[in-house]
Amino acid sequence: MKISTKGRYGLTIMIELAKKHGEGPTSLKTIAQANDLSEHYLEQLIAPLRNAGFVKSIRGAYGGYVLAKGPTEISAGDIIRVLEGPISPVEGIEDEEPAKRALWMRIRDAVKGVLDNTTLEELANHTDDGESDSYMFYI
Amino acid sequence: MKISTKGRYGLTIMIELAKKHGEGPTSLKTIAQANDLSEHYLEQLIAPLRNAGFVKSIRGAYGGYVLAKGPTEISAGDIIRVLEGPISPVEGIEDEEPAKRALWMRIRDAVKGVLDNTTLEELANHTDDGESDSYMFYI
DNA sequence: TCAAATGTCTATCAAATAAGTCAGGATTTT
DNA sequence: AAAATCCTGACTTATTTGATAGACATTTGA
Structure with missing residues (x-):
């Protein structure tokens, strides 16, 4: 019942790009270093995001990636769906008995x-607005 | 982002027991055959449910398992938590940046x-109440 | 009392998935 | 030309999932 690192790191990439929206390309190297992640692994994740039309790549020196749409036009669901597949707690819901279905x-x-x-806009502009540290994480 | 067969089959077991609540024990063999599942695998799943106090075992011939509480007192969440761990889309929420957290x-x-x-009661007594087959499963 | 039915426990294993690494090529800018 | 960056595919490793096997304990009922 987990979202894997694919979806999580993909969201990390997209939030970074949203923060720089309108300011030119950001390289994966920068994002990888800032978040202590493997650049090569991020390359694998951004490929489907590019194919799905959420980011554009700019090759060459001082290149990188930019959002292909505005941060308000991309949702967290868009990203998770591209990287993790359809949002559903089970494969083959149709086959289940009605109660479980x-x-x-x-x-x-x-x-x-x-x-x-x-939206990415919310995620990029989020300021810590009072979820206390004493909030129970596991319930 | 999936619930594994552990949680799914565990729920299957518990729904079967809930249907027979008050009618004496049901063997895993019966449940395994009725649902076309491996009896040995179900043994692995019911062990934690027994340890957590949701079912009681009755050994010997004509033995089996019974619910240790009423079907209204056990929720789907109880079962999923025992078999899949804490309900959370990521491990270590605490470590995430505030927006993602x-x-x-x-x-x-x-x-x-x-x-x-x-509750188990709802799941056991569910009668198909009009979710049409044309409902979109993947969105 | 004994055989059959059933639960209990431990160990092992195969397949799938997730996560990450590696090597090298292509493109663009300086 | 050199550097920075994207692009691609194959490969490796670790973990989880799903399943199997077998020895053993307990209870029922003939």
Whole structure:
């Protein structure tokens, strides 16, 4: 029941690009160093994002990547779907017995609601607005 | 972003037991055959459910398992937590940057809301109440 | 009392997935 | 030409998942 590093690092890349939106390209090297991640691994993740039309690449020295759309036009769900596949808690919901199928569909819709209503703009401009450190993380 | 067969099959076991609640023990063999699953694999799944106090075992011939509490007192979340670990879309939410941490927490709470508010009783007594087959499964 | 049915426990294993690495080529700018 | 960067595919490693096997303990009922 986890989102893998693909989706997580992909979101990291996209948030970094959103922060620099309108300021020219950012290289993967910069992003990898800033977040202590493998540049080569990020290359694998950004390829599908480019193919899906969320980023544009600019080759050559001082090149890098830029968002292909505005940060308000890209949702967290867009990114997760590209890198992790369809948002669904199980493969083959159709085959399940009705009671379980209804449960999976409710979970899927709940997660979808959150992901599709969170834009890159929100994620890039988020200022810590009072979730206390004492908040319980695991429940 | 998937719930594995551990959680799914565990839920299957518990729904079967809930259907037979008050009617004496049900053997894993019965459940395995009815759902076309490996009995040995189900043994591995029911061990943690027994340790967590959700089922009781009755040994010997004509033995099996029974719910240790009423079907209204056990939620889908109880079962998923025992078999899959804490409900959270990422490991180590604490370490994430605030924007992403907030996103993961919103997802976690959404999923938690569904799972903790669905009881075994609902799952066992579910009658197909009009989710049409044309419902889009992947969105 | 004994055989059959069932649960309990431990160990092992194969397949799939996730995560990351490596090597080298192509393109553009300076 | 040299440097920076993107691009591509193959490869490796670790972990998780799903499954199998077998020895053993307990209970029922003939």
